Amino acid sequence: MDNFFSKIGELFSTPEYIESLLHGFLLTMQVSYFAILIGIVLGTIIALVDTARPSKWMKIPKFICKLYVGIIRGTPMALQLFIMFFVIFAVKGFPSIITAIIAFGLNSAAYTAEVIRGGILSVDPGQTEAGLALGLSRFTIFMKIVAPQAIKNIIPALGNEIITVIKETAIVSMVGMYDLNMAAKDIGSGQNMASYLVPMFVAALFYLATIYLITFIVKRIEKGLRRSDLRAEE
């Protein structure tokens, strides 16, 4: 046990180790951040197409969205990452961080689309009918009535998806990228540290702290959105 704490002390007092961890952490955050951004934008588009009223113009887009979500959700993330790296973007000199962001973004879009779709469908159809009966346009109804109510159901599940992406990006180490996970392995295999336990323990703390912070923020947002559900009057 003494050894464990002394090794932790050693890790935190060695600038190269800290630098490696922060370097890895930064890459993890960069990939996650942009992947989540792509996921939300693309996922929203997919969800909107999927929940749009059926018409002959929407038939093909709806089919494409269904197929896309089906394929992404039906295959392993690691395989998707490999396909991106070794097939689609197997161009020499193409920045691997961009490839990783695209791979995780496209993956997250499928899950985010399902989250948003579920949120939209959970809104009572009577709310839309009320808007229609008042002569409002479908656009106004969506923006003023459906979307604000759907968001309440979307935020908690979206928080979950964000957390999943951050943790899942650890598999970029499989294609040799230097993320937080890889940094821990790298430090652990070094001659001086000669222990995987300590750097991996510290990397876990990095992940935990990040995810705790995100959970906290999501809970705050949720609380703010729940105001109109309170039975008590203002």
Next chain:
Amino acid sequence: MENKETDLVIKNLHKSFGKNKVLNGINFELREGERVVVLGPSGSGKSTFLRCINWMEEPTSGEIIFDGEVVTEKNVRRVRRNLGMVFQHFNLISNMTVMDNLLLAPLKLKLMKRGEAEKRAMELLKHIGLLGKANAYPASLSGGQKQRIAIIRAMMLNPEVLLFDEPTSALDPESIGDVLSLIRELADRGMTIMIVTHEMSFAKEIATRIVFIDKGRIIEEGTPKEFFENPKTPRVREFLKKVL
């Protein structure tokens, strides 16, 4: 509603949901100042009939002509402003306060200035004794309160006709009385009304005409007196025997 001559004509209206034929050729006319109560057994298509009038359900075939104009996908939004609708489950917008529910359509459709709309909303709320709830969210209201607010929300647009789709079916007995007396008051002021309901005594009292629907067709219509005291068809006689 005072200066416009309301005229609703429905010709050979059919509505199917997939293979399920709900309406099988309804012909109907509604004149200004009439109060038509639509009766019928459950599953007869009476709610669907009402919902087809303002295109909550798009008719499969047939024509709906409102004020001399055939209702289509293109003009339906304009028509809906003149065909207020009150739902069984109130459908107040749950993310908006009572006041915002009332202001939503007049302001979004640019039919009133904010000050003017707020004044009218306040008057109507005061009239139904719920001025104190202006800033409350629907979740904090009782069913009867919600439905009365839903009615004045429809009145905010000064519609020519009010359509009521089982307005009291989801309410407790005490709230039913409150809602019915508000509808009665609108009727007394000359509002043109169509109402689907199971409240027989209210139907008898308020209607200028009763329409009976069975299997997606109007099989009998007449004044409440004719309808309740001297029904012509065996189906209506059987229905009345069960419900009265």
